[in-house]
Amino acid sequence: VQTRIIDGNPIARTVRQGLRQRVEALRALGCVPGLAVVLVGENPVSRIYVRNKIKACAEIGVYSPQVDLPANATEADLLGRIRGLNADPAIHGILVQLPLPGGISGQRVVESIAPHKDVDGFHPCNLGLLAIGQPRFVPCTPAGVMKILEHEEIPVIGKHAVVVGRSNIVGKPMALLLLQSGATVTICHSKTLDLTEQTRRADLLVVAVGKANLVDKEAVKPGAVVIDVGINRLSDGSLAGDVNKHSVLGIASRLTPVPGGVGPMTIAMLLANTVLAAERSLSEQRVATRT
Numbered sequence: 001v002q003t004r005i006i007d008g009n010p011i012a013r014t015v016r017q018g019l020r021q022r023v024e025a026l027r028a029l030g031c032v033p034g035l036a037v038v039l040v041g042e043n044p045v046s047r048i049y050v051r052n053k054i055k056a057c058a059e060i061g062v063y064s065p066q067v068d069l070p071a072n073a074t075e076a077d078l079l080g081r082i083r084g085l086n087a088d089p090a091i092h093g094i095l096v097q098l099p100l101p102g103g104i105s106g107q108r109v110v111e112s113i114a115p116h117k118d119v120d121g122f123h124p125c126n127l128g129l130l131a132i133g134q135p136r137f138v139p140c141t142p143a144g145v146m147k148i149l150e151h152e153e154i155p156v157i158g159k160h161a162v163v164v165g166r167s168n169i170v171g172k173p174m175a176l177l178l179l180q181s182g183a184t185v186t187i188c189h190s191k192t193l194d195l196t197e198q199t200r201r202a203d204l205l206v207v208a209v210g211k212a213n214l215v216d217k218e219a220v221k222p223g224a225v226v227i228d229v230g231i232n233r234l235s236d237g238s239l240a241g242d243v244n245k246h247s248v249l250g251i252a253s254r255l256t257p258v259p260g261g262v263g264p265m266t267i268a269m270l271l272a273n274t275v276l277a278a279e280r281s282l283s284e285q286r287v288a289t290r291t
């Protein structure tokens, strides 16, 4: 097989173009979508992520104030700021950049965000809605993977999908979305005894672990679609996914590269969730003023 490498950049660009039009329509009605990006401390990688998110917002006309807290901020400080953002009508989405400094409970912070402003989709309410097939906000990375599958016209119904990784932010919601779309889903993790045997059964293999070269050609069924979510910094400073790209070339029918595959989709879907939050808030306002 000739492996087709799926470039996520043009797909993300198409998503962003569609969003720009929706932002213009909202602005014409007097509503500027707002995403608050909260950063605690000085983690240099987090700073880069936050800068990229704010830049992407600006490009489509989304207002995105950065809310900075010092590295020694307490959990109470952060919860106080989130309370303010929950109550702020100019803010439709709230994103707290992870990881948080030690001493702050990520779970309590996520639970403090108003569910209708939880554009990351990490609040238990939103993950629960996803689990019952009534999603409100879908976590951005798995949503981006679904968008890639849709754009590439990759069939999901009736296929055997194997997801490696079971985190609440990637693996679990990914498996739920594939299940909802009609795939038969297997979820693998660090306690899976026969990983290669499991992944070899996949028509569609999604790997979200964070270990370079975890998956090679032995682990891939000929013709399978392979989606590599992993991001690993190698000792030479370069980035790699969880899949050994050279090994699976000629085996997989399609493969997302790292960087440039799933990564660009994640920010695009964050923007999509923010625009959706603003649209919902505007339509609720209109219902409220009518009654």
Ligand SMILES: NC(=O)c1ccc[n+]([C@@H]2O[C@H](COP(=O)([O-])OP(=O)(O)OC[C@H]3O[C@@H](n4cnc5c(N)ncnc54)[C@H](OP(=O)(O)O)[C@@H]3O)[C@@H](O)[C@H]2O)c1
Residues within 6 Å of the ligand: 141, 164, 165, 166, 167, 168, 169, 170, 171, 188, 189, 190, 191, 192, 195, 208, 209, 210, 211, 214, 229, 230, 231, 232, 262, 263, 264, 266
């Ligand atoms: N492209 C993007 O935009 C994007 C976005 C988010 C994350 N990522 C990347 O995706 C990867 C996963 O992120 P995450 O937040 O889900 O990570 P995580 O919370 O660390 O979860 C990793 C998962 O992998 C499983 N695992 C660990 N070692 C394994 C092994 N040897 N075999 C099978 N499963 C194994 C773990 O199993 P247990 O549950 O048993 O421990 C866990 O479920 C990371 O590389 C991250 O950087 C990329």
